[in-house]
Amino acid sequence: MSDEMRRVTAICNGSVIDHIPAGTALKVLRMLRISGKRSNPVSLVMNVPSSKYGAKDIIKVEDRELTQDELDRLSIIAPHASVAIIRNYSVAEKRSVEAQEEMINVTRCTFSNCITHADREPQPHRMVVISVEPLQLRCHYCGRTQDMDSTIDNLL
Numbered sequence: 001m002s003d004e005m006r007r008v009t010a011i012c013n014g015s016v017i018d019h020i021p022a023g024t025a026l027k028v029l030r031m032l033r034i035s036g037k038r039s040n041p042v043s044l045v046m047n048v049p050s051s052k053y054g055a056k057d058i059i060k061v062e063d064r065e066l067t068q069d070e071l072d073r074l075s076i077i078a079p080h081a082s083v084a085i086i087r088n089y090s091v092a093e094k095r096s097v098e099a100q101e102e103m104i105n106v107t108r109c110t111f112s113n114c115i116t117h118a119d120r121e122p123q124p125h126r127m128v129v130i131s132v133e134p135l136q137l138r139c140h141y142c143g144r145t146q147d148m149d150s151t152i153d154n155l156l
């Protein structure tokens with residue numbers, strides 16, 4: 001565990017998400033559907049100095065082990081994030097975000113005339129990953145390349 005991560009108080013069991021771009025921790029929580037009243041205890045550390053990226057955010061979620069699938073969703077906003085799974089106060093597993101070929105039900109097509117916006121025929125939201133760095137997505141249905149700024153506002 002790096003010195004930077006020691007800033008986060010040790011937890012007994014859970015997940016520590018590291019290398020989140022500074023200022024995006026709340027979006028990450030939203031993407032992981034960690035919010036509000038029914039959540040496990042969550043701690044945020046924001047704007048931690050990072051040797052690699054200047055500054056970063058760290059999230060600690062108690063008593064929940066994030067899966068690889070959940071982590072991969074984060075490639076939209078935190079492609080360099082990594083997760084340490086903590087069991088009994090020590091790191092039991094480490095995982096990093098892996099780019100997928102397709103993202104299903106992560107984000108909604110930004111074009112309002114796309115078939116995915118028609119309520120009559122609900123479709124899964126499918127985005128083809130056409131580039132990883134920088135991330136570029138194309139809608140499986142209308143074939144249009146997404147504007148990434150709007151995509152972040154269209155997270156499901």
Ligand SMILES: [Zn+2]
Nearest residue numbers: 109114139142
């Ligand atoms: Zn579309």
